Amino acid sequence: MNLIDTPCSNKLEFQNDYLIKELLLVVPTSCCIYDCPFCPTKKLDNSHIANLYANNNISSSVKYEYSERFKFAKDNGYHKLLITGTAEPLQNIGFLNFISKVYLEPTNRFNWFELESTGYLLGKTEILKWLYEKIKVKTISLTVLNIFDDRINNFLRNANATQADSLLTICKKIKDFGFNLRLNLIAGLQHGSEIFNPANLLRRSKELNADEIVFTTLRLGRELNQNDWISKFLLPNELYGNIRKFINTEGHEASNIYSHSETFRYDGINVILPKIYDEKFPVNEKLIINENVRLCSGSILSKFLLF
Numbered sequence: 001m002n003l004i005d006t007p008c009s010n011k012l013e014f015q016n017d018y019l020i021k022e023l024l025l026v027v028p029t030s031c032c033i034y035d036c037p038f039c040p041t042k043k044l045d046n047s048h049i050a051n052l053y054a055n056n057n058i059s060s061s062v063k064y065e066y067s068e069r070f071k072f073a074k075d076n077g078y079h080k081l082l083i084t085g086t087a088e089p090l091q092n093i094g095f096l097n098f099i100s101k102v103y104l105e106p107t108n109r110f111n112w113f114e115l116e117s118t119g120y121l122l123g124k125t126e127i128l129k130w131l132y133e134k135i136k137v138k139t140i141s142l143t144v145l146n147i148f149d150d151r152i153n154n155f156l157r158n159a160n161a162t163q164a165d166s167l168l169t170i171c172k173k174i175k176d177f178g179f180n181l182r183l184n185l186i187a188g189l190q191h192g193s194e195i196f197n198p199a200n201l202l203r204r205s206k207e208l209n210a211d212e213i214v215f216t217t218l219r220l221g222r223e224l225n226q227n228d229w230i231s232k233f234l235l236p237n238e239l240y241g242n243i244r245k246f247i248n249t250e251g252h253e254a255s256n257i258y259s260h261s262e263t264f265r266y267d268g269i270n271v272i273l274p275k276i277y278d279e280k281f282p283v284n285e286k287l288i289i290n291e292n293v294r295l296c297s298g299s300i301l302s303k304f305l306l307f
């Protein structure tokens with residue numbers, strides 16, 4: 001990737017048109033350790049699959065199935081592997097140990113590896129070392145419910161195991177270890193008056209030493225209780241409009257690096273905004289390997305089976 005800052009225009013250009021295509025790898029887990037009120041997946045329990053990876057007796061056919069799908073994604077120009085889950089992925093360390101051996105084989109190897117996490121266990125040096133050296137994660141995508149207030153983060157997650165470390169400390173540990181830090185911000189939860197103040201939000205991202213921030217929108221689902229809660233926080237168009245306006249004067253528009261999103265640069269940070277916000281038509285070009293090793297396209301909640 002060759003990023004050039006063109007001094008005479010207000011736009012950053014990539015030397016070649018460059019779009020990141022992501023393969024999502026869903027880590028099999030039991031129910032999530034957290035209990036976020038907006039979560040559509042927290043009750044999904046795949047412990048029957050997750051337990052298969054608890055020991056090292058994994059059949060060679062499972063390994064072959066994963067290899068085939070990695071190869072398909074690579075043959076179709078997917079070069080980023082995003083490790084994610086329907087619950088916190090670090091709940092299944094046995095699986096990550098297994099799968100890293102598969103995706104690190106030369107024929108399966110991707111250009112880069114990213115892990116999406118709530119921050120669970122990321123305060124521990126031995127976990128960061130293991131992720132960096134063995135699992136070869138290069139970017140940590142930290143999902144943050146509220147960038148300003150750790151208490152709100154813990155409260156919203158109903159976290160029994162409250163993070164001992166503050167968000168600032170976890171981000172520092174991640175960066176000190178050499179990872180890229182991507183903050184995955186739930187747009188509607190960046191609370192109170194701060195939500196309408198992009199300058200504060202971006203200043204805070206800078207303080208946390210983020211390389212990239214990306215905004216996620218809560219989507220309505222099937223559960224009425226959840227939807228009542230979520231509908232209070234569906235403010236993204238206003239937030240995105242304010243951020244766009246602020247960055248257009250204080251930062252740069254940049255060439256897009258993800259399809260269906262807009263990329264900006266602000267004080268050394270990539271700022272990724274969804275290009276289209278439409279509740280009914282979430283646009284997606286992601287490939288996903290499910291817990292049961294089936295390959296799909298779409299999003300984690302709305303999938304189309306390939307093979």
Ligand code: SF4
Pocket residue numbers: 032033034035036038039040041042086087088118157
């Ligand atoms: S941490 Fe994620 S998966 Fe777990 S309950 Fe919260 S939103 Fe759901």
